[in-house]
Amino acid sequence: MIIRQLSIFLENRTGRINEVARILAENGINMQAFSMAETADFGLLRLIVPDVDKAVEVLRAADIAVMVTDVLCVNSPNVPGALSAVLEKLAANGIFIEYMYAFSDGDSANVIIRPNNIEEAVRILS
Amino acid sequence: MIWNPNKECMSREQMRELQGKRLQKLVQYVYHNVPFYRNKMQEMNVSPEDIVTIDDIVKLPFTTKQDLRDNYPYGLQAAPASEIVRVHASSGTTGNPTIVGYTRKDLAVWSEVMTRCLTAFGVTRDDTFSVSYGYGLFTGGLGAHYGVENLGATVIPASTGNTEKHIRLIRDLNITGIACTPSYALYLAETLDKMGIDKSEIGLRVGAFGAEPWTENMRKEIESRLGLKGYNIYGLSEIMGPGVSYECQEQNGSHINEDHFYPEIINPDTLEQLPYGEQGELVFTTLTKEGMPLLRYRTKDLCTLMDGECPCGRTSVRMGRIVGRSDDMLIIRGINVFPSQVESVILEMPEFEPQYMLVVDRVNNLDTIQVQVEVRKDFFSDDIGSMLAMKKRLSDKLKSVLSIAADVRLMEPGSIERAQGKGKHVIDKRKLQ
């Protein structure tokens, strides 16, 4: 299914990531998953939170550069091989993955995938 | 050694007489060939006949960098285009470079004054000399080049870049002298260390360093690490290029080639001429130039002038070290950089807020410039590739405008400190002590 992800631009300033975490915590927003992509001088923090709109509001209020990106969230049983089956299916249909990261909540694993063509990817996997 | 004792050791009275005659001739020449100067002189009610001795120079109008920009490209040129044999250009603040045309005679004068400098440094026709200033529109490379040739030494036109290859040439060709920026000299020393070559394996003995401000400490470091003696050479492209002034063996100020470039020190606020020994803005009049002669050009460089005999035997006035600039120009690796150049690039790109900060530093003895810019909210992307492409677009534009590479840092909106009133856009971390 398609879900909304927060993408936050961070210059590599110490403490900036803590600031994001603190603002979310103060507003009672839980970070379900995150991934950090870094280049030599800036980073992109990608976040999955339950209340996207509220998170955007409080982060923007704190002058944090946040944007919302559509990503694919694939729920698969937490067993070996489950993820590779998904990836093979996408690859076989010519879908290219820009980035992905995963989080587990016990029995099942959630994989966040940013494909180059999100609608097509949904159709292939459904 | 003195290349031209007739001029370099002229008595003060003779020199003043020569300068007066040359000034008279110059004023006639620009009055009749450069409308800009004719208009200025008419406004001031000064006619060429009012100029009799060199002291009359105070009656003449000043010329500023802004005048050069306003008259871009050839408005201040006095010689007809057919007489111009070469053009150099230096970067300006508004994107318009300063264009300087040289006649054949100008180039001959330039070679002559460069040769005086090299001779004062102890370079002779037996030397093999590497010119490691940039060759091109910048005056450093070609200016030094023809001086070395005129002297009769062997010139190695190494230019800048490919430092390891350069060091191998220094060793294998037994290069004994080098002209470059002091920061490049330190970079050479580092590369030497990196390559595991000891200074005893190379034969450098003389360095002609200029095109950027440097200190006694840098001189000591360069001298001990490269095993040579370093001399200051000063010049500016608007006046000629390298060769305007030079240190002798005494290294107590730089002798000015004042038969060609007449120096004054003025108070930059009142524009009053100041006596020798007082610090102020250095001003030059090109006494013999044909292509683009300038009256009382304000260099913006702050220093003092010293007269009195020099033990070396030269009688010319000496200038002390440049202690600062009267405007905000930055000199980075010998290239003039103005914050407003960066500003004009950023303002043209919708991706960025009109906020920026230049952080200048000297890392491993090489000047660095970092440009911090704020990305507009609408232009952030979740795609790192497109963010890096945005950064590269800005880097490429800056490179083409500034002629040097700047390290671009993308910043969040609002993260650059807002200045009150006139924006402060520069943090210069270089310590020139």
Ligand SMILES: [Zn+2]
């Ligand atoms: Zn001297």
